[in-house]
Amino acid sequence: MSILIVDDSNENLLLLQSILQTGGYKDLLTAESATQAFKHLGIEDSGRNGTDVDLVLMDIQMPEINGIETCRRIKEVERLRDIPIIMVTAVAQREKLQLAFAAGAMDYINKPVNKIELRTRVGSALKLKQEMDKRKAREAELKKRTEELEQALKEVKVLRGFIPICASCKKIRNDRGYWQLVEAYIREHSEAEFSHGICPDCIKKFFPGVEPG
Amino acid sequence: MTQPQSQNQRERIVVQVDTDLKELVPGFLRNRQKDLRSLLAAVEQSDYATIEALGHTMKGDGGGYGFHGISDIGKSLEEAAENQNLQEVKKWVKQLSLYLESVEIVYK
Numbered sequence: 001m002s003i004l005i006v007d008d009s010n011e012n013l014l015l016l017q018s019i020l021q022t023g024g025y026k027d028l029l030t031a032e033s034a035t036q037a038f039k040h041l042g043i044e045d046s047g048r049n050g051t052d053v054d055l056v057l058m059d060i061q062m063p064e065i066n067g068i069e070t071c072r073r074i075k076e077v078e079r080l081r082d083i084p085i086i087m088v089t090a091v092a093q094r095e096k097l098q099l100a101f102a103a104g105a106m107d108y109i110n111k112p113v114n115k116i117e118l119r120t121r122v123g124s125a126l127k128l129k130q131e132m133d134k135r136k137a138r139e140a141e142l143k144k145r146t147e148e149l150e151q152a153l154k155e156v157k158v159l160r161g162f163i164p165i166c167a168s169c170k171k172i173r174n175d176r177g178y179w180q181l182v183e184a185y186i187r188e189h190s191e192a193e194f195s196h197g198i199c200p201d202c203i204k205k206f207f208p209g210v211e212p213g
Numbered sequence: 214m215t216q217p218q219s220q221n222q223r224e225r226i227v228v229q230v231d232t233d234l235k236e237l238v239p240g241f242l243r244n245r246q247k248d249l250r251s252l253l254a255a256v257e258q259s260d261y262a263t264i265e266a267l268g269h270t271m272k273g274d275g276g277g278y279g280f281h282g283i284s285d286i287g288k289s290l291e292e293a294a295e296n297q298n299l300q301e302v303k304k305w306v307k308q309l310s311l312y313l314e315s316v317e318i319v320y321k
Contacts, residue, residue, distance in 0.1 A: 011244065011274040014237055022233045061273075090273055112276025112284065115231065 001126050002027040002052055006037045006070065007059040007088065016057060016088070016113065023119040029053065034065035038073070046077050054129045055122060056085045058105070060096055068099050075104035082132050084125040088113065159189050225317045230279040232320045241278050245271070245313055252290070252306045256299070264302055265294035271309075282312050 003025055005016050013030045020028060029051060031037035037058075042050020056074065060067040067087060074080050087100045087108040097108055107125060109118055163185075164173040171179040174188075183194045203210055230238055248267050255263040271287025286309050293301035 009270055009274055011241060011270075012277065014240075015234070015274070015277045018234060018237055061269075111273055112281070115233070 001025075001054040001129070002029065003055045003057065003122065003126075004029045004031060004037060004040055004051075004053045005057045006031045006034065006062070006067070007057075008032055008062040009059070012059065012088075012111075016118070019113065019115045019118055020122065023115070023122075025119075025122065034062060034067075034070040034073075037070060041074065041077075041080055041083075043073065043077055043080070046079055048079065050080075053080075053083055055125050056083055057109075057122070058085055058087050060087055060089045060100060068096060068103050068105075071100060071105050072103040082129070082136070084129055086121060086125055156191075159186070224315065226282060226312060226315045227317050227319055228279055228282070229319050229321045234278055235320055238278065238318060241274075241280075242313065242316070245283060245309070249306070249309055249313060252302075252309070256302060256306060259297075259299060261294040261297050261302075265291050268292075268294055268305075280316070282316075283309070286312060 003020065005013055005020075005028060007013050007016070007030075010032065013032065017028055017030065029040050031040055037056070038044065040051050041053060042048060056071075058067040058071055062070070065073075071085050071087070074083065074085065081104075084106045085104060087097065087105045088111060089097065089100075089108055090111045097105075100108065106128075107121055109121055165171070165182070166173075166179065170182050172182055172185040174180045174185055180188075186192055187194065198206075248271060252264060252267055254260075255267070268287045268290030272284050272291055273287070275281060275283030275285075275287060286305055289305045290302060290309075293305060
């Protein structure tokens with residue numbers, strides 16, 4: 001699973017990368033600014049051509065666009081909305097956490113970063129993301145099946161109710177008021193097909209010299 | 214908070230650093246030497262914005278590598294620059310210089 005680390009300090013990027021790599025997380029992307037992060041995520045085209053990212057670690061204090069605003073903009077994009085974002089914050093910035101959570105962050109890690117804490121929280125967030133992905137896939141599958149069923153139901157032809165039939169010739173009066181041969185009517189109103197033959201009684205009646213097979 | 218040392222106090226400052234970071238530490242310390250040179254230049258020009266930015270970065274980065282002294286110095290530099298207190302800035306720049314001269318790393 002892929003993790004994007006966003007921090008304007010190259011030293012911090014290297015540190016977080018190193019801790020995560022030694023913790024077994026190999027698929028790591030880094031960005032030194034919000035703009036770089038947006039490029040990775042493909043935010044300009046609503047995430048359609050961005051790299052698949054499963055978790056973002058975001059520094060709060062960054063020049064130009066800070067971590068809270070970056071978080072908010074990522075969460076505005078529907079395709080990126082479910083990516084968990086963990087804020088990385090100095091103790092002195094704790095008052096900003098409320099804003100970060102309001103912007104959509106799911107968790108935070110204090111600086112200086114403790115490697116065990118970092119790996120544990122990253123592990124939990126990725127597990128959660130995996131579960132969310134599975135749930136979304138199940139929901140998509142269910143939606144698809146429901147649509148298929150609805151479509152199939154539309155195509156099913158049902159014969160029901162009172163059908164006016166001639167007591168003598170057995171023609172049926174159709175919805176348009178015309179008398180129709182029974183097989184034509186059934187064919188129109190169902191998926192049934194007819195194969196034609198002659199019954200023994202009719203052979204006797206119409207072909208008296210022929211023995212029924 | 215790290216207290217300034219006098220020039221006679223050149224005791225080794227032993228810092229325990231995670232072995233996982235062994236490859237990164239030389240680069241980290243080289244960058245602090247660069248910071249020191251930038252700080253000295255900024256002091257010459259009373260460039261408080263640069264001092265504040267460098268102090269802020271040091272404050273944020275030091276502790277993660279195990280160099281809490283650097284974080285403390287960074288914090289003090291940031292505050293001194295905010296207050297435009299050149300004497301304080303000079304004091305903490307000197308303290309950074311001493312720290313970098315005296316630091317000894319033990320990997321654990």
